[in-house]
Amino acid sequence: MxxxxxxxxxxxxxxxxxxxxxxxxxxxxxxxxxxxxxxxxxxxxxxxxxxxxxxxxxxxxxxxxxxxxxxxxxxxxxxxxxxxxxxxxxxxxxxxxxxxxxxxxxxxxxxxxxxxxxxxxxxxxxxxxxxxxxxxxxxxxxxxxxxxxxxxxxxxxxxxxxxxxxxxxHLVLAFTTRALAGESRLAVPVSYVGPALPAASGEWSPVDDRPLVVVTLGTSNTAVGSRFLAESVDALAGMPAVQGLVVDPSGSLISESCALAPWIPQVAVFAHASVVVCHGGHNTVCEALSAGVPLVVAPIRDDQSMLAQQVTAAGAGVRVRFDRAKAADIRKAIESAEQYRPGAAKIRESFEAAGGAEEAASHLERLG
The missing domain is CATH 3.40.50.2000 (Glycogen Phosphorylase B;)
Known part of the structure; x- marks a missing residue:
C-alpha cells in the first residue's frame, strides 16, 4: 500500500x-x-x-x-x-x-x-x-x-x-490517551493510540545523585521565554537539594547553580528527571509523562492552556502563570510536584498500553 x-x-x-x-x-x-x-x-x-x-x-x-x-x-x-x-x-x-x-x-x-x-x-x-x-x-x-x-x-x-x-x-488518530485527554466529543471515529515517541537519542547522564529538575520552553518560544527562564534559574538557585537543567536556546542566561544547555535530547534526559517544568507543548508533555515524570506547566498560547488543564485534571502536575510567575512561585510548584507522581505514573501506564506508532500503523492499514 x-x-x-x-x-x-x-x-x-x-x-x-x-x-x-x-x-x-x-x-x-x-x-x-x-x-x-x-x-x-x-x-x-x-x-x-x-x-x-x-x-x-x-x-x-x-x-x-x-x-x-x-x-x-x-x-x-x-x-x-x-x-x-x-x-x-x-x-x-x-x-x-x-x-x-x-x-x-x-x-x-x-x-x-x-x-x-x-x-x-x-x-x-x-x-x-x-x-x-x-x-x-x-x-x-x-x-x-x-x-x-x-x-x-x-x-x-x-x-x-x-x-x-x-x-x-474515516479515522482520527489521536496521539494521546483518554487517561490524559478525556473522552472525545466528536461524532467521528477517534483512535487513541498514545504518543509515537522517538527512541532516546544520544547518551546523557545526570551530574550527581540529586533529583533532576528540567526546565524547557521548547525551541520556538525563545523570544517570549527569557523572563520565565531567568525566574526558573533563580528558583533553582534556592534549591541546593536538586540539580537543575535549564534549556536556554538563546544562550543569554548565566548561572552558577544549575546547568544550561541550548538543546537537550528530551527523551534521554527525561528518563532521569524528577520534575519537568515546561510550556505545555504536546510532545514535551507526552515525553515527560511517558517517563512518569510529574509536570509544572506554564502555558504560553495556542493549545498549551488546554493541555495544562488536562495535566492538572489527570493529577499529573501543577500549573503556574507564564506571564506572572516569579522565582518563589516556580520553586513552590517544583517542591509540590512529588504529590503528582502517582497521577503521572497512571498516564505512563495508559501510554504503554495504547500501542503508539505500531497501533497507528495498523489502523491506517485497515483504512486502506
Missing part, C-alpha cells in the same frame, strides 16, 4: 508521524511526505513532494505578545487558511504522481483533507495534539461560527463538499 503524509513544516506536528512512517515502511508499505519545502525535507527522511511555500505564513512572524483570541485569529487567518490554499496544488500534484491508497493529513495541513476528499481517497486525520478533540470552542459559539465560516470559504474555493476539515469521517 501507498501512504501520503501531508503535514505543515512544524516539528511538533511532524514528530508523531515519523514513527508511524517508520513502522509502515518496515511492514513493506511505500510512504511519502508532502508539505512546504525546504523546511519539510529537513524534518523527515524518505521521498518528499513539495507543496506550497510556508515562508509568507510562518508562525515565526506572529507577534510574540499575541494571546487568547488574538493569537487564535492570527493562527487561522494568517497561517492555517492561507497555508491550506498554498498547499493544495502541490498536494494534488503529489496525489497524481504518487497515487496513494491513503492520505494522512495533519490537522493543521487542511490541504490534505481537501485534496483527498476531492479525489475520493480514504484519509485519516493526524491529531498531533489532543485539544481539538475536546471541542475547545464549544462554549464560544461566535468564535466557533467564525472558524466554521473560514473553513466554508476554503471548501468553496477548492470545490469540496465536506464537514470539518480537521476531523476525517
Amino acid at each position: 501507498k501512504f501520503l503524509l501531508v503535514v505543515p513544516p512544524l516539528a511538533g506536528h511532524v514528530a508523531p508521524l515519523r514513527g508511524v512512517a517508520a513502522v509502515l515502511s518496515a511492514r513493506g508499505h511505500q510512504v511519502a511526505w508532502c508539505g512546504p519545502c525546504p523546511e519539510l525535507s529537513a524534518l523527515v527522511s524518505g521521498p518528499v513532494f513539495p507543496a506550497g511555500d510556508s515562508a509568507p505564513f510562518s508562525l515565526a512572524l506572529r507577534p510574540s505578545e499575541l494571546r487568547g483570541f488574538a493569537a487564535l485569529k492570527y493562527l487561522w487567518e494568517s497561517y492555517l487558511v492561507p497555508l491550506a490554499d498554498a498547499m493544495v496544488p502541490g498536494v494534488a500534484s503529489a496525489v497524481a504522481s504518487f497515487e496513494p491508497d491513503v492520505v494522512v493529513a495533519d490537522q493543521q495541513a487542511m490541504a490534505g483533507a481537501l485534496v483527498a476528499a476531492r479525489c475520493g481517497l480514504p484519509w485519516a486525520t493526524s491529531a498531533s495534539t489532543s485539544t481539538e478533540l475536546a471541542d475547545p470552542l464549544g462554549s464560544l459559539p461566535k468564535i466557533a461560527s467564525w472558524v466554521t465560516d473560514l473553513q466554508a470559504g476554503l471548501r468553496a474555493r477548492h470545490g469540496v463538499l465536506l464537514g470539518d476539515l480537521r476531523f476525517s469521517p
Whole structure:
C-alpha cells in the first residue's frame, strides 16, 4: 500500500508521524511526505513532494505578545487558511504522481483533507495534539461560527463538499490517551493510540545523585521565554537539594547553580528527571509523562492552556502563570510536584498500553 503524509513544516506536528512512517515502511508499505519545502525535507527522511511555500505564513512572524483570541485569529487567518490554499496544488500534484491508497493529513495541513476528499481517497486525520478533540470552542459559539465560516470559504474555493476539515469521517488518530485527554466529543471515529515517541537519542547522564529538575520552553518560544527562564534559574538557585537543567536556546542566561544547555535530547534526559517544568507543548508533555515524570506547566498560547488543564485534571502536575510567575512561585510548584507522581505514573501506564506508532500503523492499514 501507498501512504501520503501531508503535514505543515512544524516539528511538533511532524514528530508523531515519523514513527508511524517508520513502522509502515518496515511492514513493506511505500510512504511519502508532502508539505512546504525546504523546511519539510529537513524534518523527515524518505521521498518528499513539495507543496506550497510556508515562508509568507510562518508562525515565526506572529507577534510574540499575541494571546487568547488574538493569537487564535492570527493562527487561522494568517497561517492555517492561507497555508491550506498554498498547499493544495502541490498536494494534488503529489496525489497524481504518487497515487496513494491513503492520505494522512495533519490537522493543521487542511490541504490534505481537501485534496483527498476531492479525489475520493480514504484519509485519516493526524491529531498531533489532543485539544481539538475536546471541542475547545464549544462554549464560544461566535468564535466557533467564525472558524466554521473560514473553513466554508476554503471548501468553496477548492470545490469540496465536506464537514470539518480537521476531523476525517474515516479515522482520527489521536496521539494521546483518554487517561490524559478525556473522552472525545466528536461524532467521528477517534483512535487513541498514545504518543509515537522517538527512541532516546544520544547518551546523557545526570551530574550527581540529586533529583533532576528540567526546565524547557521548547525551541520556538525563545523570544517570549527569557523572563520565565531567568525566574526558573533563580528558583533553582534556592534549591541546593536538586540539580537543575535549564534549556536556554538563546544562550543569554548565566548561572552558577544549575546547568544550561541550548538543546537537550528530551527523551534521554527525561528518563532521569524528577520534575519537568515546561510550556505545555504536546510532545514535551507526552515525553515527560511517558517517563512518569510529574509536570509544572506554564502555558504560553495556542493549545498549551488546554493541555495544562488536562495535566492538572489527570493529577499529573501543577500549573503556574507564564506571564506572572516569579522565582518563589516556580520553586513552590517544583517542591509540590512529588504529590503528582502517582497521577503521572497512571498516564505512563495508559501510554504503554495504547500501542503508539505500531497501533497507528495498523489502523491506517485497515483504512486502506
